[in-house]
Amino acid sequence: ETGVTQTPRHLVMGMTNKKSLKCEQHLGHNAMYWYKQSAKKPLELMFVYNFKEQTENNSVPSRFSPECPNSSHLFLHLHTLQPEDSALYLCASSQAQLGSSYNEQFFGPGTRLTVL
Amino acid sequence: GQQLNQSPQSMFIQEGEDVSMNCTSSSIFNTWLWYKQDPGEGPVLLIALYKAGELTSNGRLTAQFGITRKDSFLNISASIPSDVGIYFCAGTTGTASKLTFGTGTRLQVTL
Numbered sequence: 001e002t003g004v005t006q007t008p009r010h011l012v013m014g015m016t017n018k019k020s021l022k023c024e025q026h027l028g029h030n031a032m033y034w035y036k037q038s039a040k041k042p043l044e045l046m047f048v049y050n051f052k053e054q055t056e057n058n059s060v061p062s063r064f065s066p067e068c069p070n071s072s073h074l075f076l077h078l079h080t081l082q083p084e085d086s087a088l089y090l091c092a093s094s095q096a097q098l099g100s101s102y103n104e105q106f107f108g109p110g111t112r113l114t115v116l
Numbered sequence: 117g118q119q120l121n122q123s124p125q126s127m128f129i130q131e132g133e134d135v136s137m138n139c140t141s142s143s144i145f146n147t148w149l150w151y152k153q154d155p156g157e158g159p160v161l162l163i164a165l166y167k168a169g170e171l172t173s174n175g176r177l178t179a180q181f182g183i184t185r186k187d188s189f190l191n192i193s194a195s196i197p198s199d200v201g202i203y204f205c206a207g208t209t210g211t212a213s214k215l216t217f218g219t220g221t222r223l224q225v226t227l
Contacts, residue, residue, distance in 0.1 A: 042217040042220070097211065102146075107157075
């Protein structure tokens with residue numbers, strides 16, 4: 001148990017659907033992240049939130065919309081996705097990264113998303 | 117952007133053998149990290165390296181931060197079945213919140 005939970009674990013959606021992924025951390029962290037893991041590609045950082053403020057958007061298409069209502073919860077709202085968006089979406093949390101000093105990121109188990 | 121070239125892509129070894137994998141980049145990294153991912157789970161941090169030349173062990177695992185700051189290796193000694201999984205290198209260049217990941221090494225251990 002890593003202290004980071006994600007729901008749902010599996011999601012199948014059509015290209016016209018709207019769905020949301022949820023992440024919750026129970027570690028007292030104040031930074032949260034969304035990553036995309038596609039087959040045969042490196043994990044790609046999508047978004048970073050520090051103290052509920054978005055500090056990184058790694059050129060992610062607008063059909064992915066993150067929301068961080070508090071330091072413990074992170075959502076990824078999905079709409080009009082494409083089949084190539086099918087992937088494992090991982091959430092992570094850490095203490096806030098201040099400058100170049102790295103604080104360990106703890107990952108959730110991911111949501112396996114399939115877009116038909 | 118930065119890229120991490122990880123090799124080998126996959127390894128099939130027998131229980132008890134030692135394993136070595138590495139990661140190289142054309143860019144200088146400030147931090148090198150090694151993660152393991154089991155099926156159906158997120159990556160878990162194994163070893164973190166913060167200084168060029170640093171050699172760090174965690175049980176049967178040993179990793180080094182290359183002196184050029186452009187590479188790192190991970191060794192696993194006396195492999196056991198639970199070592200099966202995908203091993204990722206990762207690193208940071210400027211901002212610590214932006215991790216760059218390698219493509220992973222899939223390790224299979226046979227009895």
